Amino acid sequence: QVQLVESGGGVVQPGGSLRLSCEASGFSYSSYGMHWVRQGPGKGLEWVSFIWYDGSKTYYADSVKGRFTISRDNSKNTLSLEMNSLRDEDTAVYYCARGPHQPLNLDHILDLWGQGTLVTVSS
Amino acid sequence: EIVLTQSPATLSLSPGERATLSCRASQTIDIYLAWYQQKPGQAPRLLIYDASKRATGIPARFSGSGSGTDFTLTISSLEPEDFAVYYCYQRKTWPPLTFGGGTKVEIK
16 A cells, blocks of 8 residues: 555643654655655644655755655655754654655656654743 | 745635645746645645656646646545645755745645
């Protein structure tokens, strides 16, 4: 079954840290770039970060640059998002999503999404 | 950063009616626009990519059109399961990839 399953969400105090994970199955994970997208409570979708299929390049939204780190382990079919210096405005459901089939394809069509994991930043 | 503006914010229609949703980009994005459907408590679902191509398994009542800065998602005849929030999304220029603010299609 082709799917993405996120985990690691929870409640954290402002300034704290959290690590999210996304486990992929049913497709050739190591051939795809991967994204994190978040959605604040009652809000729209916000792209957070992207990592190349081999982990060689990473990209971030300005709102998280310097605080979040995306990484992947292709031997375990997992994607991670390390989140530090968390702020109230980071409260959101975080989704992992499949990106382009690389390296030749750079079409960021997010065609497969996980169910999301909720991160709440609150004192 | 490319800003996507969706209109209207809310569309109140009855089952069987035609829905027309708009998305305008702050600069040209050629055809690199996609549409997603999201129901409460669920992840977004890809409907349309590259402005007019239906994703796998998407019913023919969903169609997309447009290029440059103006795009439209049309649902020809609303089914009960189509009442949801719809987001447009651009991949022409990044980072950042950007989404519109959404259009809620609600039952009248």
